[in-house]
Amino acid sequence: MQRLPVWLRMVLTVEAGREWRRLAAQGCTGVVGGAAAVVVWVRHRRCDELVWSGDGRLREADRVAGLAVASLDDAVVEVLETGGPQAAADLREVEARTPLRLEEALVLLGLRRPGADLERVVSRLPDDSAYWAARKAELFASLRTRGFVRRDRVIPMQRMGVTLGSAGRVWVEPHERDGRAVAGYWRRR
Amino acid sequence: MQATAEQVARRLGTSRRRVVAAAGRLGMGRVVAGLWAFPAADQQRLAGDLGVDAGGPLPRSQMRVLAELSLRPRGLMSARAVAQACGLAPATASAAVKALSEAGFIVVRHGALHADVLHPRWLELRPLLRQVRQPGVGGEAV
Numbered sequence: 001m002q003r004l005p006v007w008l009r010m011v012l013t014v015e016a017g018r019e020w021r022r023l024a025a026q027g028c029t030g031v032v033g034g035a036a037a038v039v040v041w042v043r044h045r046r047c048d049e050l051v052w053s054g055d056g057r058l059r060e061a062d063r064v065a066g067l068a069v070a071s072l073d074d075a076v077v078e079v080l081e082t083g084g085p086q087a088a089a090d091l092r093e094v095e096a097r098t099p100l101r102l103e104e105a106l107v108l109l110g111l112r113r114p115g116a117d118l119e120r121v122v123s124r125l126p127d128d129s130a131y132w133a134a135r136k137a138e139l140f141a142s143l144r145t146r147g148f149v150r151r152d153r154v155i156p157m158q159r160m161g162v163t164l165g166s167a168g169r170v171w172v173e174p175h176e177r178d179g180r181a182v183a184g185y186w187r188r189r
Numbered sequence: 190m191q192a193t194a195e196q197v198a199r200r201l202g203t204s205r206r207r208v209v210a211a212a213g214r215l216g217m218g219r220v221v222a223g224l225w226a227f228p229a230a231d232q233q234r235l236a237g238d239l240g241v242d243a244g245g246p247l248p249r250s251q252m253r254v255l256a257e258l259s260l261r262p263r264g265l266m267s268a269r270a271v272a273q274a275c276g277l278a279p280a281t282a283s284a285a286v287k288a289l290s291e292a293g294f295i296v297v298r299h300g301a302l303h304a305d306v307l308h309p310r311w312l313e314l315r316p317l318l319r320q321v322r323q324p325g326v327g328g329e330a331v
Contacts, residue, residue: 058307059307073306099315099316099318099319100315101259101260101319103259103260103261103262104259104260104306104315106262107259107261107262107303107304107306108306110262111306111307118262142260142261142262143262143263144263145261145263145265145274
């Protein structure tokens with residue numbers, strides 16, 4: 001049996017490492033996925049159990065020390081589906097250490113499981129910290145917003161020119177003209 | 190730490206002219222010995238107001254559109270909605286959406302514009318897209 005690379009030994013427990021070497025020596029065709037694959041790609045903690053990836057992966061799996069490992073995108077989608085405190089901790093590390101954000105992970109989840117209830121997935125994330133409270137609000141907002149973003153009625157500040165004050169212009173409030181809404185604008189006196 | 194207008198412009202991926210114009214509009218920064226100086230707090234406010242463009246292989250407007258769509262699991266309904274979400278002019282956003290659709294970066298699913306996160310070049314673009322910040326939107330999402 002071939003030795004595992006040092007970095008991989010550092011992220012697997014002794015038992016998980018031994019299992020990895022045994023399966024690699026046997027030529028196992030399974031694909032490591034879920035939390036185990038996240039740990040392999042992000043290297044943020046030790047993993048004590050090998051998790052296997054399901055069907056319908058979006059990206060090609062890579063080969064690591066004799067075993068196929070699901071891509072980070074697929075692994076994150078599986079962790080997102082799993083839920084639970086450990087999954088939430090893993091997802092937080094993914095957001096902190098990689099450019100993958102949970103909004104994009106929800107896009108990937110929607111592609112992998114077209115019937116998935118994305119609101120339910122988000123609602124299962126924990127509320128116990130300021131981080132998740134803020135992120136859940138952002139995630140729900142990203143799911144709700146499909147169309148226009150309503151902006152507050154704000155009078156835009158004029159660019160400082162040679163002339164001070166209103167530079168001879170007046171602000172016209174938003175109003176209706178011929179039944180159509182007209183946004184506010186600056187016009188000459 | 191203070192930064193000059195050129196340094197702020199380089200960090201935000203924009204021009205010195207836009208930085209100085211925004212500083213004048215928002216009443217930020219000060220002129221010291223003929224040079225603009227921006228403390229850290231003003232730099233943050235300028236980043237929020239002007240947005241941050243990370244550069245990359247695509248034009249600025251296209252990077253902004255892709256960055257926005259990658260964070261919308263349900264997509265955006267139209268090029269005008271994209272324009273508003275990204276702080277771009279409707280014509281610019283429309284041209285960007287058209288170019289991105291032709292390049293395969295944007296697909297239409299369920300009647301909405303979506304970023305194609307499975308595009309072969311997506312993983313190359315993702316780190317750059319995460320650095321993009323849209324200009325400040327002072328409103329509530331609907």
